[in-house]
Amino acid sequence: MSDPRREIPSVDALLASPEFEPILKGFPRQFVVRVTRIVIEEIRNSLLVGDKDIDPDGLTYYARTVLIRLGKETMPSLRGVINATGVVLHTNLGRAPLAEVAADAMAAAARGYSNLEYDVELGKRGSRYDHCVKLLRELTGAEDAIVVNNNAAALVLVLNTTAKGKGVAVSRGELVEIGGGFRIPEILERAGAFLVEVGSTNRTRLSDYEDSIKKGEVAAILKVHRSNFRITGFTEDTTLASLADLANEEGIPLLHDLGSGLFITADALALPAEPLASDSLNMGADLVAVSGDKLLGGPQAGIILGNSELINSLRQNPLCRALRVDKVTLAGLEATLQLYRDPGQALESIPTLRMLGNTAESLGKRCEELDAELTGLGIGSSIVESEGRVGGGTYPGVKLPGFALALDGPHGAEALATHLRNGDPPVIARIVDKRVFIDLRTVLPGQENNLVRRVREASNEGFDS
Ligand SMILES: *Cc1c(COP(=O)(O)O)cnc(C)c1O
Numbered sequence: 001m002s003d004p005r006r007e008i009p010s011v012d013a014l015l016a017s018p019e020f021e022p023i024l025k026g027f028p029r030q031f032v033v034r035v036t037r038i039v040i041e042e043i044r045n046s047l048l049v050g051d052k053d054i055d056p057d058g059l060t061y062y063a064r065t066v067l068i069r070l071g072k073e074t075m076p077s078l079r080g081v082i083n084a085t086g087v088v089l090h091t092n093l094g095r096a097p098l099a100e101v102a103a104d105a106m107a108a109a110a111r112g113y114s115n116l117e118y119d120v121e122l123g124k125r126g127s128r129y130d131h132c133v134k135l136l137r138e139l140t141g142a143e144d145a146i147v148v149n150n151n152a153a154a155l156v157l158v159l160n161t162t163a164k165g166k167g168v169a170v171s172r173g174e175l176v177e178i179g180g181g182f183r184i185p186e187i188l189e190r191a192g193a194f195l196v197e198v199g200s201t202n203r204t205r206l207s208d209y210e211d212s213i214k215k216g217e218v219a220a221i222l223k224v225h226r227s228n229f230r231i232t233g234f235t236e237d238t239t240l241a242s243l244a245d246l247a248n249e250e251g252i253p254l255l256h257d258l259g260s261g262l263f264i265t266a267d268a269l270a271l272p273a274e275p276l277a278s279d280s281l282n283m284g285a286d287l288v289a290v291s292g293d294k295l296l297g298g299p300q301a302g303i304i305l306g307n308s309e310l311i312n313s314l315r316q317n318p319l320c321r322a323l324r325v326d327k328v329t330l331a332g333l334e335a336t337l338q339l340y341r342d343p344g345q346a347l348e349s350i351p352t353l354r355m356l357g358n359t360a361e362s363l364g365k366r367c368e369e370l371d372a373e374l375t376g377l378g379i380g381s382s383i384v385e386s387e388g389r390v391g392g393g394t395y396p397g398v399k400l401p402g403f404a405l406a407l408d409g410p411h412g413a414e415a416l417a418t419h420l421r422n423g424d425p426p427v428i429a430r431i432v433d434k435r436v437f438i439d440l441r442t443v444l445p446g447q448e449n450n451l452v453r454r455v456r457e458a459s460n461e462g463f464d465s
Contacts, residue, residue: 005047009062011036019063027070035073039066082447082454084420084429086404086439088355089392093428095293095300096392097351097444102298102335109331116327129315131330135337139263140278142305146314147292147333152182153323154289154302155257159191159222161317162253162287162310166219167196169212171204171238174224178259178393184224193219203236206246213250221247223285224257225275226396244284253286253310260394261290261303263340268347269356271390272398277305286310292329294392297352298336299329351444356390356400358441363402366440370405373452379459381405386432388441404437410459419458427454 014020014036015029023032039062083093098106119126129146136145148154159168168188175197177183185195196216199208212218221243240256247254258280266274274295280288287310292301302323304314314320325333339346347353367383374381386404389395409416413431420427420436430437443451 005044008040008044008047009059011040014040014059014062014066017059017063019059020066023063023067023070027074031073032066032070035069036062036066039069079425081426081428082451083442083444084427084438084440084451086386086388086400086402086430086437086441087391088352088388088400088442089294089390089394090442091392096297098299098332099297099336099339099349099351101339101349102332105335106299106328106332109327114327114331116330127315128324128327128330132334132337135334136303136305139337139340140276140281140305142277142281142288144308144311145303145305146311146320147325147330148302148304148320148323149325150293150300151257151259151261151289151291151302152178152187154304155187156191157314157317157319157323158255158287158289158304159188159193159220160319161314162255163193163219164191166193167216168193168255169196169198169209169218169221170224171198171208173199173201173204173237174222174226176224176226184222184257188222204238205236206238206242209238209243209246213246213252218250218252220253220255222255222257225259240280240283240285247286248284253307254284256280256285256288258288258290260295260392261292262295263337264343264346264353268343269353271356271395274395277303281306291392292333292336294394295352295390296336297350299332301325301329301333303333355388355441358388358400358402360401360403363404363440367403367405370438370440370448370452374405374455377452377456379407379455381407381438384435384437386437386439388439400441402439402441404439406432406435406437407455407459408435416458419461420454423454423457425450425454427451427458 011033015024015032020032081093083090089095115126117126117128132147133145136142148157170184170188175184188195196212196218198204198212209221223240223243244254258275258277260274262274262276265276266272277288277290285306287304287306290296290303292298292303304311336350339349347357364383371381371383382405383403384406386402388400388402390398390400407416413434413436416436417429417431420429430439438451438455
């Protein structure tokens with residue numbers, strides 16, 4: 001029997017064939033050549049191991065295989081997914097989806113030139129650090145503000161500027177890991193400061209801070225908001241106000257890593273109280289750092305608020321350049337902040353706040369609609385109680401009451417969840433008690449049609465295999 005590999009046409013022959021004509025119209029020639037080579041190599045290898053399923057004769061087979069491969073190669077690495085997990089600030093899924101006006105502002109900034117570092121009135125160089133400052137002052141009462149790449153960068157900048165080569169007092173109960181490699185002790189060290197641990201994990205008193213300041217060369221006190229965990233039981237914490245008094249007496253700054261970045265009172269969202277940056281400043285923090293893409297609901301950014309002298313020294317730190325925010329982010333952040341001038345509008349237009357505010361009743365209604373649609377397609381589902389989460393390392397343990405659609409899938413929940421993920425767009429869902437839960441809290445307006453299509457595809461794919 002002749003070697004079937006000899007039958008494989010050459011790249012030149014394939015590219016000259018009428019079957020490849022439409023492919024060459026749709027993709028650059030060099031790219032098609034490269035992908036065709038890869039495909040041929042793969043076919044050759046499968047024939048070598050005696051794979052009889054493949055059918056290497058017929059040019060349509062090659063054309064089809066190359067086309068599928070071209071589709072895969074041109075698919076963006078970063079693409080949209082449908083978040084059906086009910087976790088609003090899902091860090092792995094990109095945290096906060098932006099308000100329309102913010103997304104528009106970012107697209108506009110991306111497409112054109114801007115006055116990023118240009119003073120239009122004076123016709124000379126301006127500063128990128130001027131943007132958003134007025135709004136931030138207005139919304140938080142801060143004296144001054146600066147925006148950097150993210151909150152981790154904010155912290156590095158703050159610590160490096162205020163305590164390089166010196167100690168920073170932090171309660172042992174606040175030496176937190178936020179996730180994704182962000183640990184307070186390590187950040188502190190990399191920022192060039194050293195850690196002075198204060199108190200114990202569950203109890204830290206003011207006198208503990210006083211003692212550690214007496215002992216070491218403490219240049220700042222850092223209070224870290226325990227965003228993503230809670231300590232309960234026999235606990236004692238030192239209030240920000242008493243720390244502010246101590247910092248004042250010692251003539252050192254009080255730094256507050258607040259993280260979550262809520263810009264609206266928590267009761268407007270029916271959530272437990274969470275300190276606002278303005279509260280922190282009022283209680284005497286000298287610098288407060290928050291994330292832009294957590295509860296604020298804006299783009300990834302780190303916002304530092306506080307004392308204008310200190311903010312000025314942050315601006316002058318050469319590290320600032322390495323941590324700087326880009327124009328697209330500034331445009332999105334400014335548009336998001338604008339919405340907060342009217343809290344009612346913020347609640348309506350900022351997707352994060354809107355999703356957090358979703359009532360169980362409205363989620364139940366959306367579930368009923370989707371359930372009816374799926375039933376019409378012959379897909380069985382049931383409406384179940386489901387708890388959403390705030391996510392993004394905020395509001396640990398807080399459950400957002402609501403409903404979800406539960407699907408069994410023809411071959412079980414794992415298979416269905418896998419099929420849901422592996423399609424376009426991927427649907428990311430949770431498995432609860434061996435069923436796939438579709439939580440509509442985080443499914444954005446306009447995504448329902450795609451969701452139904454994907455659920456149908458995933459359910460059918462299960463049947464075929
Ligand atoms: C989230 C968080 C950070 C990290 O913020 P990023 O914007 O993700 O860099 C730091 N500190 C606290 C307390 C946080 O909650």
